[in-house]
Amino acid sequence: MTRENLIDGVHLRFYTHAHTKHDGMLLSEWLLEQAKRHKLGGGSVFRAVAGFGRHGVLHEEAFFELAGDLPVKVEFLLHESEAETLLQLVREAGVELVYARMPIRFGVLGKET
Numbered sequence: 001m002t003r004e005n006l007i008d009g010v011h012l013r014f015y016t017h018a019h020t021k022h023d024g025m026l027l028s029e030w031l032l033e034q035a036k037r038h039k040l041g042g043g044s045v046f047r048a049v050a051g052f053g054r055h056g057v058l059h060e061e062a063f064f065e066l067a068g069d070l071p072v073k074v075e076f077l078l079h080e081s082e083a084e085t086l087l088q089l090v091r092e093a094g095v096e097l098v099y100a101r102m103p104i105r106f107g108v109l110g111k112e113t
Helices: 027-037 080-093
Strands: 002-004 007-017 042-047 050-052 058-060 071-078 098-106 109-111
Touching (some): 007 027, 007 080, 027 042, 027 071, 027 080, 071 080, 080 098
Antiparallel strands (some): 002 109, 007 071, 042 071
């Protein structure tokens, strides 16, 4: 028998650069650590091959510049209250960060346990 429990929630994305730091650690890692510490669902970090943001500076991966400061996206699938908690943690830490927040329905496919 299979299950599919759908949850109405939030797809929360943060956009930063690979080498941006906060409180002595990479900002992407800091975001994941905050979510983990407060038991806020799960998150993932994705690195872009190119991109530009609100300041218009193009960052791109080149053959001889693989260690450049490329854009990264840190995203979470969360309950509404969890998204609010994570956003509040970012605000309280004084982090300047672009984010997107979208209502979603997510679930888990697989066998019942």
